Amino acid sequence: MSDQPLTLDTALSDEAVLSTYRRMFAALARDSGAVVDDPALVDIAETLFAAFAEAGEEWLTHEQMRFACRAYPADQFDNRLRVLKGLGAIREVFPKPHQLRHRASFTSVVGLMFIRRMMDDGGQSEMHRLLALEDLNVADPRTTMEEARLSAANLARAFRLWALELITLTTGTIEELREQAPKLWGTEEIARRAQGLHGTILTRWPELDRVCTDLRAAIYAYSDASRRAAGRLADSAGTTRNLTLLPTETWRTFTQTAGKERLAAVLDGFVFDAPAPWHDPAAVARAVDEAPRPAPAQPTPPRSALPDPGPQGSLDSSPAAAIERLTEVAESLLGSSSRVALTDLLGSDWPSARRLLADLTTVDLRPELPYRLTWSDELTIDPAREPAWLSHGYLERTS
Amino acid sequence: MTRDDAAVAHVLARSGGPLRLGAGVAAPPGMLRLTRPDSTGRALPVWPDGVTPSLLEEYQVAPVPVERSGETRRVLAACLKCCWTDLSVDPWPGGAAPLELVLDTYRALIGRTDDLMRNWAIGALRRLHDSAWIDMSDGLVSLGPRCALWPPESHAQLKELVRRIPEPERATLTVVADADIIAAARSGASTAHEEEASAQTRQSGPRDEVATTEVGNDLPLPDSHHGSAGALGLRGGSPASGSGGRVEGGAAEFDDLLSGYDERRRAELVAAFMAVEHAAEPVQEARYTALRDPALRHTLGEMLGRRGRTLIQHRERWISGYDDQSAALATRLGDGRVGTAVPTGPDGDTPQAPAAALGEAERAVLVLVLVHSVAIPRAEGVLPEDTWLSPHPTPVDELRRHTQVPIGELESALRVLRHAGLLTQVKAGEEAGGYVPGPQFHRLTPAARRRLQEELILAAGPHTPLAAAVRARRSAGNDR
Numbered sequence: 001m002s003d004q005p006l007t008l009d010t011a012l013s014d015e016a017v018l019s020t021y022r023r024m025f026a027a028l029a030r031d032s033g034a035v036v037d038d039p040a041l042v043d044i045a046e047t048l049f050a051a052f053a054e055a056g057e058e059w060l061t062h063e064q065m066r067f068a069c070r071a072y073p074a075d076q077f078d079n080r081l082r083v084l085k086g087l088g089a090i091r092e093v094f095p096k097p098h099q100l101r102h103r104a105s106f107t108s109v110v111g112l113m114f115i116r117r118m119m120d121d122g123g124q125s126e127m128h129r130l131l132a133l134e135d136l137n138v139a140d141p142r143t144t145m146e147e148a149r150l151s152a153a154n155l156a157r158a159f160r161l162w163a164l165e166l167i168t169l170t171t172g173t174i175e176e177l178r179e180q181a182p183k184l185w186g187t188e189e190i191a192r193r194a195q196g197l198h199g200t201i202l203t204r205w206p207e208l209d210r211v212c213t214d215l216r217a218a219i220y221a222y223s224d225a226s227r228r229a230a231g232r233l234a235d236s237a238g239t240t241r242n243l244t245l246l247p248t249e250t251w252r253t254f255t256q257t258a259g260k261e262r263l264a265a266v267l268d269g270f271v272f273d274a275p276a277p278w279h280d281p282a283a284v285a286r287a288v289d290e291a292p293r294p295a296p297a298q299p300t301p302p303r304s305a306l307p308d309p310g311p312q313g314s315l316d317s318s319p320a321a322a323i324e325r326l327t328e329v330a331e332s333l334l335g336s337s338s339r340v341a342l343t344d345l346l347g348s349d350w351p352s353a354r355r356l357l358a359d360l361t362t363v364d365l366r367p368e369l370p371y372r373l374t375w376s377d378e379l380t381i382d383p384a385r386e387p388a389w390l391s392h393g394y395l396e397r398t399s
Numbered sequence: 400m401t402r403d404d405a406a407v408a409h410v411l412a413r414s415g416g417p418l419r420l421g422a423g424v425a426a427p428p429g430m431l432r433l434t435r436p437d438s439t440g441r442a443l444p445v446w447p448d449g450v451t452p453s454l455l456e457e458y459q460v461a462p463v464p465v466e467r468s469g470e471t472r473r474v475l476a477a478c479l480k481c482c483w484t485d486l487s488v489d490p491w492p493g494g495a496a497p498l499e500l501v502l503d504t505y506r507a508l509i510g511r512t513d514d515l516m517r518n519w520a521i522g523a524l525r526r527l528h529d530s531a532w533i534d535m536s537d538g539l540v541s542l543g544p545r546c547a548l549w550p551p552e553s554h555a556q557l558k559e560l561v562r563r564i565p566e567p568e569r570a571t572l573t574v575v576a577d578a579d580i581i582a583a584a585r586s587g588a589s590t591a592h593e594e595e596a597s598a599q600t601r602q603s604g605p606r607d608e609v610a611t612t613e614v615g616n617d618l619p620l621p622d623s624h625h626g627s628a629g630a631l632g633l634r635g636g637s638p639a640s641g642s643g644g645r646v647e648g649g650a651a652e653f654d655d656l657l658s659g660y661d662e663r664r665r666a667e668l669v670a671a672f673m674a675v676e677h678a679a680e681p682v683q684e685a686r687y688t689a690l691r692d693p694a695l696r697h698t699l700g701e702m703l704g705r706r707g708r709t710l711i712q713h714r715e716r717w718i719s720g721y722d723d724q725s726a727a728l729a730t731r732l733g734d735g736r737v738g739t740a741v742p743t744g745p746d747g748d749t750p751q752a753p754a755a756a757l758g759e760a761e762r763a764v765l766v767l768v769l770v771h772s773v774a775i776p777r778a779e780g781v782l783p784e785d786t787w788l789s790p791h792p793t794p795v796d797e798l799r800r801h802t803q804v805p806i807g808e809l810e811s812a813l814r815v816l817r818h819a820g821l822l823t824q825v826k827a828g829e830e831a832g833g834y835v836p837g838p839q840f841h842r843l844t845p846a847a848r849r850r851l852q853e854e855l856i857l858a859a860g861p862h863t864p865l866a867a868a869v870r871a872r873r874s875a876g877n878d879r
Contacts, residue, residue: 230864263763287472
């Protein structure tokens with residue numbers, strides 16, 4: 001579905017996301033195949049809800065929904081829309097046949113937000129909120145003892161299951177532990193809150209003693225499991241690997257709020273080298289030699305005091321003049337004959353031979369001049385002569 | 400002096416610069432003693448068999464890069480020109496010269512007179528001062544201890560160089576003559592100096608004590624200035640100048656290890672020693688016989704061990720770092736607990752860095768870069784390798800705007816860290832770029848790397864289960 005190639009890594013992370021989905025909705029699903037099997041399907045729902053929020057009271061038609069989800073294949077989109085409609089997450093604006101406009105259900109959107117948050121921290125912040133809410137509840141004078149009992153029993157069960165999952169992880173593979181544990185283990189904060197809640201219930205309803213003992217045991221079991229999981233990770237850590245176990249936000253908060261002393265204390269007891277560069281005598285001498293010299297004031301060359309127009313205009317550069325000159329050269333070489341060998345033409349010094357060859361090549365390349373050069377495959381090599389290598393060629397008159 | 404003491408002394412010298420020695424205290428083995436007329440001195444490590452880090456060039460191994468090397472070396476040349484007045488003796492200790500004379504000489508050398516040039520020169524002087532190549536105080540500049548490390552056979556080249564550097568054109572009517580400036584600074588400073596010196600002792604007291612009490616006492620003063628000191632390689636001195644001194648060669652420290660090898664093997668060992676100690680990056684095992692051959696590598700490890708160092712392997716490449724035990728001892732000595740029985744084994748309680756090591760602001764900035772360049776990329780899963788080096792620069796803006804470190808301290812801390820190779824500046828375009836952990840992070844032992852990770856976790860998330868686990872393991876380790 002996505003543009004990225006399917007690698008083992010993406011497959012694995014997709015699978016991790018799906019397993020969380022499945023676990024979250026296990027309580028609601030009708031059969032084990034009822035949860036999405038591609039994380040992208042959830043993205044479609046989210047895209048749709050975002051489009052609905054933007055549309056406001058305009059609602060959305062089927063086409064508009066399709067357009068909002070244009071990044072996804074048609075069959076996936078249809079499938080999703082059918083399910084969402086079937087479950088009532090997306091409904092017609094008015095419940096009558098052949099309605100074109102649709103609206104989204106508020107409950108589903110909130111549900112999706114909840115899902116995303118659960119994905120991020122495995123329910124830790126939910127537990128925080130839950131504990132805070134329960135704390136308020138049990139302090140409320142209207143709360144009955146039965147309600148308190150229920151809430152304590154529920155929390156005890158949640159903590160127990162949490163602890164069990166951590167214990168299983170602790171005995172499993174280290175990779176799995178590293179990935180899952182930070183979502184599961186509790187901070188001291190959670191344990192403290194839970195104990196606070198436990199204390200409130202126990203003071204208010206001493207008769208709930210038994211349920212509270214249960215809750216207390218569950219909290220301890222959970223704290224213990226957290227510590228054990230962390231301990232195993234700390235033991236198995238490489239030299240920087242455990243840094244992943246604190247969330248980015250914790251690190252950022254640390255850098256932004258910690259004072260100088262607290263930051264510096266991290267490096268207490270570490271020894272580092274003092275700066276001790278080596279300046280070799282040769283390197284010092286080289287540096288002096290390479291010193292950027294100030295550009296000396298360069299005197300301009302002396303100029304004549306008399307006005308001097310220079311050689312300008314002494315050369316006739318018109319095309320006609322060039323052709324005339326080339327014709328002259330060719331004629332002087334050919335004389336009366338119609339074909340003459342280059343071997344006879346070239347002088348014994350290379351600079352003049354080169355000039356002559358350049359002229360002859362120009363003559364050859366100008367179609368309006370009635371001469372041409374022809375080359376044969378023969379080659380004379382004579383180290384004593386100049387040029388030492390000579391291809392045999394002829395200058396010919398063509399008309 | 401025991402082997403351990405010597406190793407710790409070497410650790411202190413490498414991490415804090417030349418050691419100060421009390422009157423008559425001998426230098427630890429493998430160190431040169433630069434003796435002042437009052438017989439106090441400074442000690443700094445020399446290299447085996449008279450080689451210098453220039454050896455790395457022959458093997459085409461890059462040394463730790465020198466910041467603005469050309470400029471720094473030209474300024475050093477200007478200092479040499481001004482301070483080395485008597486070419487018939489060795490350059491160190493030479494005489495003192497007024498700062499302005501050095502700047503004038505530098506100006507004449509490069510032919511520029513603008514303010515920018517002056518700022519650059521001052522920056523270079525500061526870097527040279529920080530790395531003990533010169534001593535700069537009270538507006539006077541003199542050659543620093545490291546100048547005594549120039550091998551005698553290179554002095555001819557230096558003399559040639561000094562002769563080539565042009566004399567500065569100075570206004571003939573200077574208000575105060577140079578000699579008067581020096582004399583005034585001397586006499587005026589003599590009282591101030593004492594105060595400053597005592598202040599320094601208070602500040603960096605522990606390290607002085609290290610040198611005097613720990614390092615020195617067991618060895619007798621090499622029996623004195625003329626006899627054996629001459630045999631040890633007493634090399635000149637200028638009794639005329641007030642800041643005179645002489646160089647005393649240290650006791651050879653590796654001879655028992657190296658003497659068993661033939662000439663070629665010995666050279667191989669020394670080459671590998673210099674390479675792992677001074678290269679910027681870990682060096683290829685394949686290029687050094689002494690790294691390839693396990694027996695030679697063992698000897699190399701012993702050589703390093705005497706200096707409180709150890710070999711660190713990165714796959715098929717090697718570099719050296721502080722061995723954990725000597726580093727722990729050194730930090731504890733730096734902490735001021737000198738003379739007490741020094742416990743072994745790390746506990747990470749609250750040891751302080753050695754006095755001359757990084758200041759608080761520098762350490763804070765370094766930690767910030769480690770978090771931004773390593774911890775956050777790791778948490779985001781974009782840094783696959785298990786290392787403290789990182790391709791993700793920390794933007795300077797992030798350090799400037801979103802931290803509690805005051806801006807003034809930030810700039811100078813960055814300068815110090817850059818100079819020490821703890822940070823590397825990454826330049827990319829106009830705005831982008833920033834700092835990444837520098838080449839020194841190749842030199843952390845696995846235990847140190849791991850401890851760094853733990854300290855960061857303890858600092859950033861003290862209430863997480865992970866921090867609890869770290870604390871629990873440490874206290875269990877201490878009980879044992």
